[in-house]
Amino acid sequence: MPNVTDFIRGETQSQAGSRRELGHLSDEAVLALVSRGDEAALGELYDRYGRVAYGLALRIVRDRSLAEDAVQEAFLAVWRSAGSFLAEHGKPSTWVLTLVHRRAVDLVRREERRRADPIDELSQPTGEATDEEAWLRAQRQVVQEALRKLPPDQREAIELAYYGGFTQSELAERLGQPLGTIKSRMFAGLRRLRELLADAGLELDAP
């Protein structure tokens, strides 16, 4: 049970402390604290989504240092605008990863580093996974399975856009298709993906 008096005294600066005090809060609650300038809450949010964020950024920019820049800039944006986000939108995890994605895409477009490799297949677990790792692995499996169920041309457009950082116009040129076709593929594919994820009961909050 959290110790409120400790919290009032502000004894939440250490990483272990942040884990202990904030671990039971929902993402929304942690973000509300961030919006009020609570550094421990920012640390908690980083601990929840930092690895997914970094994995995503590295997948896009293909450079460790640039990937770290993308994550740092995204969390700075979280810190600055958590309040306005809370007043407007839905899931904190969606928002954080949207910011990370946008920074990574901005960086990669500037650096011309884009690649179009297929995403990594699910690797086999080695040894015993922690609860958190097991949860992430399960999420990963659900999303990858949903992706596999998309028609190939829709999947291709979505993966090149999201993981490759290509704009729709670049995709039209690259794939030799009219821009309207690319737009339709992305729209139909993303909407179908949303349905498949809903069917699978996907919740994207950290455990």
Add this chain to the structure above:
Amino acid sequence: MVHEEAAAFALDALDREQTEAFQQHLAACPDCDAAVEELRFAAAALAFAVEPLVPSGSLRPRVLDTGAQVIPLRRRRHARFLAAAMVAAASCAVVVAAVRPWETGDSQAGFRRYDAKGANATLLVSRSGEAVLAARRLRPLAAGTVYELWVIAGDRAQPAGLFRGSLATLTRPVPPGATVAVSVEPSGGSSRPTGPLVLRAETT
């Protein structure tokens, strides 16, 4: 009619000019706004399909340091009340009852707790009127709707922020004796309550 570019926008597949144009369109089109939110969820889910990786240990302090540099000191002090209120609100009444922070004499941390009527929710109000609402198990919102907070004093209901989750910080102070209420409103909120009232909490 949802704009076809909503998906490209959600995937960050528009160039700078197209993004700006679409953002202007979004501000004026609630249908697209709601669609983008749905599509964004699917797009962000794609992040979870990538192998999560542990970044170097120096990234965490970098992230936190940047935060510390851009926040004015006064706001950090102010954060204490809300931090205490959040923890109390998000855990359980037992903690609040056992500790009674408003009796500690610490005016920064002091707050009063009110139970809401109509839903399982708790309102915490500081002496200066800052308030946090923590609700449990509110009915899921239909697409294109949002919960809106109201501070009602006398005959006047003033908007106090929008939320969709279970916890919200009110954007305006709650004077003594005012009522805080929550209604369901169209996305973007309303200037006066128009939808069904979900809960109300009367302060003293």
